[in-house]
Amino acid sequence: MSYEQIKYETNNQIATITINRPEKMNAWTFQMKDEMIDAFDVADKDDDVRVVIVTGTGKAFCAGADLDPERFGSRQESDGLTNPPRDSAGQLTMKIYDTKKPVIAAINGHGVGVGSTMTLAMDIRIMADTAKMGFVFNRRGLVPEGCSTWFLPRIVGISKAAEWMYTGRLIGADEAYRCGLVNQVTTAENLMGTAISIATDIASNTSGLSTSFTRQMLWQMLGADHPMEAHKIESRCLHYMFSSDDFKEGLSSFLEKRDAKFPLKPEKDLPPFFPWWEQRPYAID
Numbered sequence: 001m002s003y004e005q006i007k008y009e010t011n012n013q014i015a016t017i018t019i020n021r022p023e024k025m026n027a028w029t030f031q032m033k034d035e036m037i038d039a040f041d042v043a044d045k046d047d048d049v050r051v052v053i054v055t056g057t058g059k060a061f062c063a064g065a066d067l068d069p070e071r072f073g074s075r076q077e078s079d080g081l082t083n084p085p086r087d088s089a090g091q092l093t094m095k096i097y098d099t100k101k102p103v104i105a106a107i108n109g110h111g112v113g114v115g116s117t118m119t120l121a122m123d124i125r126i127m128a129d130t131a132k133m134g135f136v137f138n139r140r141g142l143v144p145e146g147c148s149t150w151f152l153p154r155i156v157g158i159s160k161a162a163e164w165m166y167t168g169r170l171i172g173a174d175e176a177y178r179c180g181l182v183n184q185v186t187t188a189e190n191l192m193g194t195a196i197s198i199a200t201d202i203a204s205n206t207s208g209l210s211t212s213f214t215r216q217m218l219w220q221m222l223g224a225d226h227p228m229e230a231h232k233i234e235s236r237c238l239h240y241m242f243s244s245d246d247f248k249e250g251l252s253s254f255l256e257k258r259d260a261k262f263p264l265k266p267e268k269d270l271p272p273f274f275p276w277w278e279q280r281p282y283a284i285d
Helices: 030-045 088-098 114-120 148-156 158-167 173-178 188-205 208-221 227-242 245-255
Strands: 006-011 014-019 051-056 103-107 124-128 132-134 170-172 184-186
Touching (some): 030 088, 103 114, 103 188, 114 132, 124 173, 124 188, 170 173, 173 184, 184 188
Parallel strands (some): 103 124, 124 184
Antiparallel strands (some): 132 170
């Protein structure tokens, strides 16, 4: 797919997806959703990519949905509650949720509506000190989307999630950091450097296969009803990795006091039981 509303670049095992409608404050469209989903597919299948960074061009990260009726309303038709269309932001966050690679949000400017919810499925959020976020749906006569009613309480707790969603007010960088929504706050000038530094640490020093396992174990265990579920999948993954070339390399490099060169790839070397989480008791068209 050729991209018109995003940019996709790779460098040093890092893929960067840049939302690229600066003239519209990077406002969200269905085309943008399709392009971002495709870019995540490309990154997921590329064994040379170890980490994905998502950021925006210009002053905004993403100013929410483009409410131009020609862009926003034409694909909202439905035959009623019996068959409602899938929320477009939720389609993207479900794609991010299922990806094998760690995802870092570099929030360079305001992220409102989908500009906030899309980041919740990402693993690490870094925010410019001048940026603001907002779950503004109730102020627009809508409801939260992007699976945010699942993600946000797990990140900041139910009471803070309720306050932010009920009021729909904007959230400054300091409050976002204090409440655990973002990992770090930096100046706008240092934002991408910070994101790249974290991504490089992951890409250079860890096993891609181990990180793929770890990412999904962390996310999947958020919905587990007993620690035995974690014990079962950790045991399975450990058994697989103990006999792997990555463990042999990790041990040898540690004993020899050198940098590790892990040979296994998170796309072609996955075991048959991966992805175990797709065995779900539900489906959606």
